[in-house]
Amino acid sequence: MYDPTVARLTYRALLGRRRALILGALPLLLIVISVAVRGLTGADDQTASDVLGGFALATMVPIIGVIAGTGAIGPEIDDGSVVYLLSKPLKRPVIIFTKLIVAIAVTMVFSAVPTMIAGLVLNGNGQQIAVAYTIAALVASIAYSALFLLLGTVSRHAVVLGLVYALVWEALFGSLVPGARTLSVQQWSLAVAHKVAEGELVTSDVGLPTATVLLVAVTVLATWYAGRKLRSLTLAGEE
Amino acid sequence: MSTLSIDHVSRWFGNVVAVNDVTMTIGPGVTGLLGPNGAGKSTLINMMGGFLAPSTGTVTLDGRPVWRNEAVYKHIGVVPEREAMYDFLTGREFVVANAELHGLGAKAAARALATVEMEYAQDRQISTYSKGMRQRVKMASALVHDPSLLLLDEPFNGMDPRQRMQLMDLLRRMGDEGRTVLFSSHILEEVEQLARHIEVVVAGRHAASGDFRRIRRLMTDRPHRYLVRSSDDRTLAAALIADPSTSGIEVDVAEGALRVQAVDFGRFTTLLPKVAREHGIRLLTVSPSDESLESVFSYLVAA
Numbered sequence: 003m004y005d006p007t008v009a010r011l012t013y014r015a016l017l018g019r020r021r022a023l024i025l026g027a028l029p030l031l032l033i034v035i036s037v038a039v040r041g042l043t044g045a046d047d048q049t050a051s052d053v054l055g056g057f058a059l060a061t062m063v064p065i066i067g068v069i070a071g072t073g074a075i076g077p078e079i080d081d082g083s084v085v086y087l088l089s090k091p092l093k094r095p096v097i098i099f100t101k102l103i104v105a106i107a108v109t110m111v112f113s114a115v116p117t118m119i120a121g122l123v124l125n126g127n128g129q130q131i132a133v134a135y136t137i138a139a140l141v142a143s144i145a146y147s148a149l150f151l152l153l154g155t156v157s158r159h160a161v162v163l164g165l166v167y168a169l170v171w172e173a174l175f176g177s178l179v180p181g182a183r184t185l186s187v188q189q190w191s192l193a194v195a196h197k198v199a200e201g202e203l204v205t206s207d208v209g210l211p212t213a214t215v216l217l218v219a220v221t222v223l224a225t226w227y228a229g230r231k232l233r234s235l236t237l238a239g240e241e
Numbered sequence: 242m243s244t245l246s247i248d249h250v251s252r253w254f255g256n257v258v259a260v261n262d263v264t265m266t267i268g269p270g271v272t273g274l275l276g277p278n279g280a281g282k283s284t285l286i287n288m289m290g291g292f293l294a295p296s297t298g299t300v301t302l303d304g305r306p307v308w309r310n311e312a313v314y315k316h317i318g319v320v321p322e323r324e325a326m327y328d329f330l331t332g333r334e335f336v337v338a339n340a341e342l343h344g345l346g347a348k349a350a351a352r353a354l355a356t357v358e359m360e361y362a363q364d365r366q367i368s369t370y371s372k373g374m375r376q377r378v379k380m381a382s383a384l385v386h387d388p389s390l391l392l393l394d395e396p397f398n399g400m401d402p403r404q405r406m407q408l409m410d411l412l413r414r415m416g417d418e419g420r421t422v423l424f425s426s427h428i429l430e431e432v433e434q435l436a437r438h439i440e441v442v443v444a445g446r447h448a449a450s451g452d453f454r455r456i457r458r459l460m461t462d463r464p465h466r467y468l469v470r471s472s473d474d475r476t477l478a479a480a481l482i483a484d485p486s487t488s489g490i491e492v493d494v495a496e497g498a499l500r501v502q503a504v505d506f507g508r509f510t511t512l513l514p515k516v517a518r519e520h521g522i523r524l525l526t527v528s529p530s531d532e533s534l535e536s537v538f539s540y541l542v543a544a
Contacts, residue, residue, distance in 0.1 A: 007341040081325035090342040
């Protein structure tokens with residue numbers, strides 16, 4: 003199911019050029035903010051939870067998911083270089099699964115690791131907050147990667163659509179419309195974080211069983227459908 | 242030895258018919274797919290390569306369907322027209338990756354790079370390559386698994402004459418080895434130099450198929466139209482129409498010129514200056530009015 007050559011090409015495309023800079027910018031910003039907050043307010047569990055929940059999990063993780071998920075396949079489809087993968091005796095789901103693994107790994111490294119560091123800086127993992135949000139980031143990385151990889155496979159406007167989902171749906175609607183929160187990767191991952199953290203600082207609108215089912219369902223369905231779409235992907239000519 | 246069969250294939254995009262009921266069989270040797278820009282060549286090649294589903298009809302390679310059949314790529318090498326090709330890799334890395342995707346290794350990649358004579362630049366990044374170098378590395382990536390069918394979409398576009406000659410030699414060699422090589426082009430001379438067998442596509446339709454010389458003759462034997470201005474148009478017209486090489490003359494009063502239709506191209510071109518000299522007429526303009534490739538093609542479609 004996993005092809006090391008496809009993985010190598012995807013890693014190099016993702017981590018090369020400008021994309022690596024964008025991927026690195028947000029985590030850096032998170033750590034800078036954390037150092038500044040810690041310096042100004044000292045170690046405070048509530049503040050740590052606000053920064054990690056409000057910036058790391060609500061903004062940084064989905065944006066990195068968009069960049070890695072759509073970037074793992076979208077540019078290749080756009081510029082046509084995907085033809086070099088498609089013209090090989092290689093099952094389409096293998097291509098998608100491999101790219102998913104790469105997108106997940108990149109999203110995890112660029113979102114969960116800085117979340118952990120920021121958590122340790124903010125309150126030294128008091129009440130398990132750093133670990134809880136890190137696990138939430140890891141879990142969200144999987145679902146976001148699958149969702150945005152699918153978007154990158156089906157749409158030429160994947161980055162825009164992904165950002166609209168991440169920022170408008172999850173951040174804006176999520177805070178205004180209670181129902182929207184149920185259908186939010188962020189809330190599902192928070193349900194997992196809630197289980198890990200001590201106390202009631204980390205909360206979710208979704209119960210853990212529902213969240214787990216939805217996380218698995220979204221990941222599996224998105225990956226399956228992306229494989230299906232790639233099988234019937236047509237490369238239009240220049241004409 | 243492979244045979245690619247296109248059987249009553251049509252493809253439309255919305256209301257636009259790009260390929261219209263085309264049936265052709267491509268066998269071993271070099272075949273040229275000739276047609277003006279926008280004729281549907283790329284659409285056809287994309288369907289031959291399994292990157293586009295025919296709206297109706299079937300494309301098969303030795304009886305196996307090409308669409309949605311990944312296994313068929315063990316036998317097909319594709320050289321796409323588009324430039325994009327993982328520019329951040331070196332030529333060698335690119336060809337090795339292509340070999341690995343076929344389950345082969347660095348040895349096969351080295352052999353393919355040697356075939357296209359690109360070893361000297363194989364460790365440079367593809368982004369630094371010229372058009373011709375890119376084309377050769379694409380070629381190496383398509384040859385790496387020793388395919389029996391090679392599909393090339395406008396492979397000579399943007400190449401300089403030397404690069405063009407090298408690629409032609411290579412394709413000729415591939416054809417002589419018994420591979421089925423199909424390349425598309427909108428340039429008559431390119432096809433003439435390389436392919437004995439040609440398939441002509443015009444406006445999505447299959448216009449002609451067969452030996453190049455026969456089709457070329459059909460093209461040169463077609464009525465040629467000329468615009469002629471002279472010091473005495475009417476006397477010239479009378480003298481020209483007396484000869485069987487000319488089938489019709491119109492005096493275009495508004496243009497102040499003759500529109501001559503010649504059926505015997507060779508004979509007419511020697512007749513015109515001779516007749517003019519005999520009658521003491523000065524020729525001011527002699528210009529072919531339908532030499533564009535499109536007009537040659539549309540003649541073929543009508544024939």
